[in-house]
Amino acid sequence: MAEQNTAQGAARAGERVPTVIADELHIVYRVNGAKSGKGSATAALSRIVGRGKDDAKRGVRKVHAVRGVSFVAYRGEAIGLIGSNGSGKSTLLRAIAGLLPAEKGKVYTDGQPSLLGVNAALMNDLTGERNVILGGLAMGMSREEIKSRYEEIVDFSGINEKGDFITLPMRTYSSGMAARLRFSIAAAKDHDVLMIDEALATGDRKFQKRSEDRIRELRKEAGTVFLVSHNNKSIRDTCDRVLWLERGELRMDGPTEEVLKEYEKFTGK
Amino acid sequence: MSETTHDGGVALGAAPSPDEGLTAAELAAKYGLSVSGARPALMEYVRQLWGRRHFILAFSQAKLTAQYSQAKLGQLWQVATPLLNAAVYYFIFGVLLKASRGLDRSTYIPFLVTGVFVFTFTQSSVMAGVRAISGNLGLVRALHFPRASLPISFALQQLQQLLFSMIVVFVVTIAFGSYPGLSWLLIVPALVLQFMFNTGLAMILARMGAKTPDLAQLMPFILRTWMYASGVMFSISGMLAGKPEWFIRLMQANPAAVYMDLIRFALIDGYGASHLPPHVWALALFWAVAVFAGGFVYFWKAEERYGRG
Numbered sequence: 146m147a148e149q150n151t152a153q154g155a156a157r158a159g160e161r162v163p164t165v166i167a168d169e170l171h172i173v174y175r176v177n178g179a180k181s182g183k184g185s186a187t188a189a190l191s192r193i194v195g196r197g198k199d200d201a202k203r204g205v206r207k208v209h210a211v212r213g214v215s216f217v218a219y220r221g222e223a224i225g226l227i228g229s230n231g232s233g234k235s236t237l238l239r240a241i242a243g244l245l246p247a248e249k250g251k252v253y254t255d256g257q258p259s260l261l262g263v264n265a266a267l268m269n270d271l272t273g274e275r276n277v278i279l280g281g282l283a284m285g286m287s288r289e290e291i292k293s294r295y296e297e298i299v300d301f302s303g304i305n306e307k308g309d310f311i312t313l314p315m316r317t318y319s320s321g322m323a324a325r326l327r328f329s330i331a332a333a334k335d336h337d338v339l340m341i342d343e344a345l346a347t348g349d350r351k352f353q354k355r356s357e358d359r360i361r362e363l364r365k366e367a368g369t370v371f372l373v374s375h376n377n378k379s380i381r382d383t384c385d386r387v388l389w390l391e392r393g394e395l396r397m398d399g400p401t402e403e404v405l406k407e408y409e410k411f412t413g414k
Numbered sequence: 415m416s417e418t419t420h421d422g423g424v425a426l427g428a429a430p431s432p433d434e435g436l437t438a439a440e441l442a443a444k445y446g447l448s449v450s451g452a453r454p455a456l457m458e459y460v461r462q463l464w465g466r467r468h469f470i471l472a473f474s475q476a477k478l479t480a481q482y483s484q485a486k487l488g489q490l491w492q493v494a495t496p497l498l499n500a501a502v503y504y505f506i507f508g509v510l511l512k513a514s515r516g517l518d519r520s521t522y523i524p525f526l527v528t529g530v531f532v533f534t535f536t537q538s539s540v541m542a543g544v545r546a547i548s549g550n551l552g553l554v555r556a557l558h559f560p561r562a563s564l565p566i567s568f569a570l571q572q573l574q575q576l577l578f579s580m581i582v583v584f585v586v587t588i589a590f591g592s593y594p595g596l597s598w599l600l601i602v603p604a605l606v607l608q609f610m611f612n613t614g615l616a617m618i619l620a621r622m623g624a625k626t627p628d629l630a631q632l633m634p635f636i637l638r639t640w641m642y643a644s645g646v647m648f649s650i651s652g653m654l655a656g657k658p659e660w661f662i663r664l665m666q667a668n669p670a671a672v673y674m675d676l677i678r679f680a681l682i683d684g685y686g687a688s689h690l691p692p693h694v695w696a697l698a699l700f701w702a703v704a705v706f707a708g709g710f711v712y713f714w715k716a717e718e719r720y721g722r723g
Contacts, residue, residue: 163441163442163445163447164447166441166442166447167438168437168438169438215438217438217441239555240451242450242451242558243450243451243452244451244554244555244557244721245555245721246451246718246719246721251438251439251449251450252449252450252451253438253439253441253447253448253449253450254448254449254450255445255446255447257558258450259557260556260557263556263557264552265550265552265555265557266473266553266557268476268477268480270479270480270483270484271476271479271480271483275476279469279473279476282466282468282469282472282473283469283473283553283557283559284557285465285469285559287468314483
């Protein structure tokens with residue numbers, strides 16, 4: 146199945162320059178005190194007293210989220226990641242971004258891949274205005290860059306369409322408005338390798354359309370784009386190659402149509 | 415390197431590539447790709463951190479503002495909180511207990527208030543440091559930045575908080591008859607050194623707290639013990655008079671006591687040099703540099719491991 150997978154991309158790109166190489170990548174989460182499913186005092190005590198390096202004996206449960214995934218992504222590719230819930234898609238993205246340390250194997254990247262998303266850096270108690278600045282700085286933009294893009298970000302989010310909301314704290318926003326502002330901030334930066342985690346599903350129909358356009362734009366500027374989504378349509382619209390993860394393993398890797406057909410058969414659609 | 419590795423993207427049927435047969439590592443080397451999430455060298459790390467200085471400052475200010483944003487009086491609480499704190503200490507120690515511990519009353523009240531705020535500066539930097547990584551895992555797992563930005567930012571937030579508290583300290587000091595003079599300028603180097611010390615400590619605890627979040631439960635007890643041993647409510651030299659010389663010197667070498675005494679000495683007329691240990695500035699400098707540098711390197715050593723859940 147992997148035979149002519151990337152030939153299409155190669156033809157388009159001329160010379161194929163790899164931007165992301167995953168080599169037998171394993172990611173393991175460790176959860177404290179989850180051995181018996183309850184964090185009882187005796188369990189905690191036995192964890193401390195328990196001898197040896199063996200994690201299982203010390204009541205630390207391992208979750209093997211990504212198991213030996215290997216692939217090479219090339220410049221100019223837009224790659225969709227699909228799979229059922231908990232199949233390791235988001236974990237794989239974070240590992241590529243270097244945000245989660247690998248248990249085994251390695252990820253090589255060209256430049257610094259970035260996740261599209263600044264949610265964690267924003268504070269609900271601050272005004273939209275200050276969040277734009279804070280979010281921009283958190284993504285590594287300079288103050289001048291943010292200043293020059295500020296209007297663009299606010300206009301794109303459409304927050305001010307219904308009055309002067311940008312000077313109000315974010316906690317006063319509706320969930321849709323907040324999601325739109327978050328996407329607008331996140332999408333303001335250009336990236337070498339861009340990773341988008343189900344960002345398309347935010348906002349109303351009009352905003353979804355606008356964000357899809359923006360992602361296409363980002364795709365043109367970015368070297369390589371990864372998109373995680375449960376919406377097969379947006380994968381079809383944006384991606385030319387798809388990785389299908391199931392239980393942390395790479396089940397299929399190929400052109401969008403081919404993989405999606407198998408995937409839809411698998412999910413019974 | 416097994417053949418299965420090539421299962422995905424590398425395997426080419428239609429367009430044979432010169433890269434075929436290369437292992438992942440060789441391919442990466444050929445196109446100059448670097449390992450994602452590797453720890454940068456120390457100097458490179460410092461450079462990256464400097465590049466993030468605007469973020470560090472903005473993050474600390476945002477945290478400070480967010481703290482009181484729901485209150486009706488808003489940012490007025492920045493000053494009101496330390497003022498109320500000072501009032502409580504005055505009521506208990508000045509009015510109820512009439513405890514002056516060998517200092518006259520016009521010295522004791524500013525002595526107490528200064529001590530409380532200066533110690534709180536270190537105390538809250540340590541507490542914020544413990545949770546700097548473990549309490550911000552969402553941020554650590556979503557965005558790329560040198561992780562030391564977090565503990566430094568939290569220490570900076572406490573410094574800004576302290577500057578508000580210093581307004582109250584000035585008012586109290588003047589109210590009890592010590593007027594501003596040239597010696598007041600000495601609080602600047604003293605606070606700079608204390609800030610370095612606090613930041614170093616915050617980085618050490620941030621790494622320990624990232625591995626063992628339980629520290630956040632334990633720290634209040636350690637900090638309270640530290641507070642009572644540092645002479646916040648009493649003068650070490652006055653209280654321990656008659657004890658062996660080396661013991662007094664040892665107690666006075668405690669960094670928290672050193673910074674508190676320096677600022678008291680700078681501000682309060684009745685608190686003279688006789689209360690300071692010998693070589694007090696050298697001590698202050700030593701603690702600041704040693705803990706800051708040590709803490710920074712210690713934190714950097716685990717840079718690539720923060721965020722593992």
